[in-house]
Amino acid sequence: MAEAPRATLVKPVERRTFLRYSLFGTVAGGLGAFGVGILGFLWPSLSGGFGAKITLPVKAKDLLAEITANKAPFEFPAGRMYIVAVDRSIPGFDDAYGDIAPAVDGDMGLMALFQKCVHLGCRVPWCQTSQWFECPCHGSKYNKWAEYKGGPAPRGLDRFPAEIDGDGNFIVNTGALVTGPARTANVLQQQPEGPNCVDL
Secondary structure (H helix, E strand, O other): OOOOOOOOOOOOOOHHHHHHHHHHHHHHHHHHHHHHHHHHHHOOOOOOOOOOEEEEEEEHHHHHHHHHHHOOOEEEHHHOEEEEEEEOOOOOHHHHHOOOOOEEEOOEEEEEEEOEOOOOOOEOOEEOOOOEEEOOOOOOEEOOOOOEEEOOOOEOOOEEOEEEOOOOEEEEEOOOOEOOOEOOOOOOOOOOOOOOOOOO
């Protein structure tokens, strides 16, 4: 007569072991989620927002016409940029900005400027009366091409490279910041055209 199989006894998990494994699991899960978040920050999904190539919703020729008519830059908040009209025939322009400001109509072109002040990072608004960019935080001033004109800023505003495609779209690469010109750069040689908005 065969013996009946013996029942296998399962050793109960001790409370201390259970708590240890629970703690390790919780810590590992938290570190894993943190790691995924860091990877997402370092390699964001760029699909047309800031940090990627942005096609503006207005054609390049229409942008130029609007900027010229309004005597004010075109502001595009989603790209954290201003678009300004430039005269590429001014001496020294090609050496300073020729690679980042494409021609639109003859000598007239467009240049994309980062809105952030290079001093401490405030958004720099446009002053319609002076025709300059003037930072309300600490008084840095830049002409309409964002060249340094005064205040504590160490240089002119930073820029983004831009291009015009075959369909006349103005495309700005906000993932490739171009350092602004030195304080001594003065290609435009523009004086304020009226009262300043910021007196600091």
